[in-house]
Amino acid sequence: MQVSMYRLYKDMLTSYLRDKSETALYHAQQFSKQMMEQDMSPEETVSLHLSVFQELAEDLPEEVTDSFDLLLEVMIGYGLAYREHQSLRDRQQELESELNVAAQMQRTLLPDxxxxxxxxxxxxxxxxxxxxxxxxxxxxxxxxxxxxxxxxxxxxxxxxxxxxxxxxxxxxxxxxxxxxxxxxxxxxxxxxxxxxxxxxxxxxxxxxxxxxxxxxxxxxxxxxxxxxxxxxxxxxxxxxxxxxxxxxxxxxxxxxxxxxxxxxxxxxxxxxxxxxxxxxxxxxxxxxxxxxxxxxxxxxxxxxxxxxxxxxxxxxxxxxxxxxxxxxxxxxxx
Amino acid sequence: MQVQTHVDINSEWGIVAARQAGRKLAREVGFGSVDQARITTAISELARNIYLYADQGQIKIEEVAEGGKRGMKIIASDQGPGIKDLRRVMEDGFTTSGGLGAGLPGVKRLMDDFAIESELNQGTVITAVKWLR
Missing domain, CATH: 3.60.40.10 (PPM-type phosphatase domain)
Structure with a gap:
């Protein structure tokens, strides 16, 4: 999975850096859905971006690379919030289906x-x-x-x-x-x-x-x-x-x-x-x-x-x- | 030889020192930059909990090896008030909704293995391991 994501991201970024086209940005938007489907966290996305960028751009100034340490650190928090949201959403679905069963049972109490x-x-x-x-x-x-x-x-x-x-x-x-x-x-x-x-x-x-x-x-x-x-x-x-x-x-x-x-x-x-x-x-x-x-x-x-x-x-x-x-x-x- | 580091936590400086030691060891063990940041965040949260709720305690970090796997273990211990309702603090949304940060469920998610033992008025010991993939 990581390899193909890397490939895809590299192609997208290459194309965007070359043309600055809306098409590439549109692909990126579609790609983000795919990343979420594969449970890719924000911090992994940041790290993916950096490694692809490092490969594409030669002689990246050290400050640019270093600045990603800070971004990564901040994104860990967002990643946690994202995972918590997913687990709360799963729990909500569970509760919802329990409630559906209860509601179904309640309807059987009424004459029909x-x-x-x-x-x-x-x-x-x-x-x-x-x-x-x-x-x-x-x-x-x-x-x-x-x-x-x-x-x-x-x-x-x-x-x-x-x-x-x-x-x-x-x-x-x-x-x-x-x-x-x-x-x-x-x-x-x-x-x-x-x-x-x-x-x-x-x-x-x-x-x-x-x-x-x-x-x-x-x-x-x-x-x-x-x-x-x-x-x-x-x-x-x-x-x-x-x-x-x-x-x-x-x-x-x-x-x-x-x-x-x-x-x-x-x-x-x-x-x-x-x-x-x-x-x-x-x-x-x-x-x-x-x-x-x-x-x-x-x-x-x-x-x-x-x-x-x-x-x-x-x-x-x-x-x-x-x-x-x-x-x-x-x-x-x- | 296994590397082991102890850091005493009794101020915010201690938290930073624990982070620093953790990041260094994570790098040496061979973790990538994302996992380094995750391990550091976990250490940070555990150290902050000690600082905020137990006044003082200790973070111990060490390299571990088990059945061909290599990884890194964090042990956070304190002699604080202990945790009354473990199930509650491990619940999603319990600590974060109060704006305290990632909380223990967050630490559990950042790491691979997680164990907690707590005794009222005795203290708490949390052990967490991250394995190299």
């Missing part, structure tokens, strides 16, 4: 089955700002056809938030079929979270159930971003709010449960604050913006609405999400 019932039109989208998400969503149809939906948001970002998220998933799995009333579910989850989470972390969550028999929708909220309720007949949106403390702060918390009837075409929207805290031109968007964006798309399916909203907000933020984004729509069909 198709919702295909006569009565319900359902759509959800959840996109993490980084690799791991602090948002969690859930939907499930129980044995008698009641349809449960939930969105949770761990306050905090990144890996710690993602790890707490898995706790919500496992806690939900331990709920029995009888525990389906939203307030009761949040009370149970709160007990689990309070016992297992750091004091400086907490989780907000909204949980709702649609009962197809009575067409009633019940929900409760643990300090979560309010959702929306769309009444088809009146063509109006209402805020979906219920009183309740965030999960994990106090062991015994009661949650208010509210309910109303879903008529054909009515729907509820659950979301995480990553949606309403989308920043367009540096300003948070208003909840009204979300409403009007949905309103323009009432003719679409629930899944199409959430997808399009995400695409539009992602574009408006120049594809830089600042927070995890989760948006869910549950509509009673006609």
């Amino acid at each position: 089955k198709q919702v295909d019932t006569e009565e319900i039109d359902f759509g959800v989208i959840s996109v993490p700002a980084g690799k791991m998400s602090g948002d969690y969503y859930h939907y499930d149809e129980d044995s008698v056809g009641n349809f449960a939906v939930a969105v949770a948001d761990v306050i905090g970002k990144g890996v710690p938030a993602a790890m707490s998220m898995s706790m919500i998933k496992y806690a939900m799995d331990t709920l029995t079929d009888k525990q389906t009333e939203p307030a009761g579910v949040l009370e149970s989850l709160n007990r689990v979270v309070e016992r297992n989470i750091d004091e400086d972390m907490f989780i907000t969550m909204m949980y709702g159930v649609y009962y197809p028999e009575s067409h009633q929708f019940h929900f409760a909220s643990a300090g979560h971003e309010p959702g929306f309720f769309y009444r088809s007949a009146a063509d109006t949106f209402e805020s979906l709010e219920a009183k309740g403390l965030v999960l994990g702060v106090s062991p015994k918390v009661r949650y208010e449960e509210r309910g109303f009837r879903l008529d054909p075409g009515d729907f509820v929207v659950f979301l995480s604050d990553g949606v309403t805290e989308s920043r367009v031109d540096g300003e948070f968007i208003e909840r009204d913006t979300v409403v009007s964006m949905i309103k323009e798309r009432l003719h679409l399916s629930a899944q199409e609405i959430v997808n399009e909203l995400f695409e539009e907000l992602e574009k408006a933020q120049e594809f830089q999400l600042r927070d995890d984004f989760t948006l869910m729509i549950l509509r009673r069909k006609f």
Whole structure:
């Protein structure tokens, strides 16, 4: 390798000293990539230059040769920084691939089955700002056809938030079929979270159930971003709010449960604050913006609405999400 | 006959003296100019560590031969406070991010073999070898 590098460098330098041409300089630039590929350090490059130069130029003044001692010494430091950079880059790649595996595993915690019932039109989208998400969503149809939906948001970002998220998933799995009333579910989850989470972390969550028999929708909220309720007949949106403390702060918390009837075409929207805290031109968007964006798309399916909203907000933020984004729509069909 | 040199490190003059002795021996052993500069930088860093963290210690340099290979060994020893977390100081980016220079990972990279032993309140001994290619 050294011999061929020497040869190449000598040819380049000879040609440059003869013609002073841009072509030779262009070759030198290409050559530098090759040197880096071969792990050639800055100090080796300096030394290569000197030995080639010594061969080409006759009677090099001693000062010129000596001055290279100084340059070489200085370049050793750059060489070390370069090697350190390479090793840190390798380590970053390692971490990145570990994180990819973790993110993959996290996605398996989320439900992915198709919702295909006569009565319900359902759509959800959840996109993490980084690799791991602090948002969690859930939907499930129980044995008698009641349809449960939930969105949770761990306050905090990144890996710690993602790890707490898995706790919500496992806690939900331990709920029995009888525990389906939203307030009761949040009370149970709160007990689990309070016992297992750091004091400086907490989780907000909204949980709702649609009962197809009575067409009633019940929900409760643990300090979560309010959702929306769309009444088809009146063509109006209402805020979906219920009183309740965030999960994990106090062991015994009661949650208010509210309910109303879903008529054909009515729907509820659950979301995480990553949606309403989308920043367009540096300003948070208003909840009204979300409403009007949905309103323009009432003719679409629930899944199409959430997808399009995400695409539009992602574009408006120049594809830089600042927070995890989760948006869910549950509509009673006609 | 094997050449051996001791240099006491208790001032910046000591650092320069150790560099000088190291460069001279490296040249005599037959190292090229790049390796001479590398070995000198390694000695410099080790001597500086002694000067900065242990007040005083010693740099010993000697020619070594082993299984047909020839090279040069640096032994830096001090009776200073010792290093609490060896793994940490050997980590990339730990010392350099503080702007202290190449640090021990740098010395390890400049040389071929590297060993460190440290005892709290007893001192530290670092041995590094560069082989002729």
